[in-house]
Amino acid sequence: MSYDYHDAAMDAAYERLSEELYPGHKAQAIIEFTYERLRSYYLQHTDLLVPAVRTYKSAESLLEAKQPAAALVFSASAVELFLKTCLLRPVVAGLVHSESVADLVVESALSQTGFKRYEKLLAGLFKELTRIEIREIKRAGAYKPLLEEASGLQERRNAVVHRGADIPETDAADAFSVATAVFDEVLAVVLHELGLSIRKGGELVDGEV
Numbered sequence: 602m603s604y605d606y607h608d609a610a611m612d613a614a615y616e617r618l619s620e621e622l623y624p625g626h627k628a629q630a631i632i633e634f635t636y637e638r639l640r641s642y643y644l645q646h647t648d649l650l651v652p653a654v655r656t657y658k659s660a661e662s663l664l665e666a667k668q669p670a671a672a673l674v675f676s677a678s679a680v681e682l683f684l685k686t687c688l689l690r691p692v693v694a695g696l697v698h699s700e701s702v703a704d705l706v707v708e709s710a711l712s713q714t715g716f717k718r719y720e721k722l723l724a725g726l727f728k729e730l731t732r733i734e735i736r737e738i739k740r741a742g743a744y745k746p747l748l749e750e751a752s753g754l755q756e757r758r759n760a761v762v763h764r765g766a767d768i769p770e771t772d773a774a775d776a777f778s779v780a781t782a783v784f785d786e787v788l789a790v791v792l793h794e795l796g797l798s799i800r801k802g803g804e805l806v807d808g809e810v
Contacts, residue, residue, distance in 0.1 A: 608805045619761035629671045640795045642691040653682035654803030657784065660777055670761050675778035677758035680751050683788045689719050692726050720748060740782035747786065750779050
């Protein structure tokens, strides 16, 4: 898929949004967007994770059924949902003060394949809440950062969907491992810092399950 004027405009818009929210590459906006407000958003939307968890479980089932191409597609989709719907949506919805503008920004974000252009927003959130640089996280046994692996996974997904690329089982297993690491080392860490837990199926609850 070629990079066109629309893609460039979207990149520029999200770059400006990131700079406004995190001036000087510091998570200044998170200081205003308090811990309690973020917790409140999740508790008001306790089913937010359900589609992502369902997609992740589908990827696992397809991998076990030896359907590597489909397993990779669902793993990539799970990664995108974990990062964009489950992390980006609460942040943007809370940080953009106008509710109508927030809805437009969030829906526009969710309509775009991939998440590279939102990496700065994710990094600001993760660093402020966990004191960890998300760009430095690596899953066990991997030599590339997790976010870099996740971006590559989106490209492999596109190759399957748009060109019918053949996917070996080892690649599908790696894709599912990336999705697992994004859940365990990014999303679950943020939720833990907020004092939230995940029930079977993806429902969020306050405190320990």
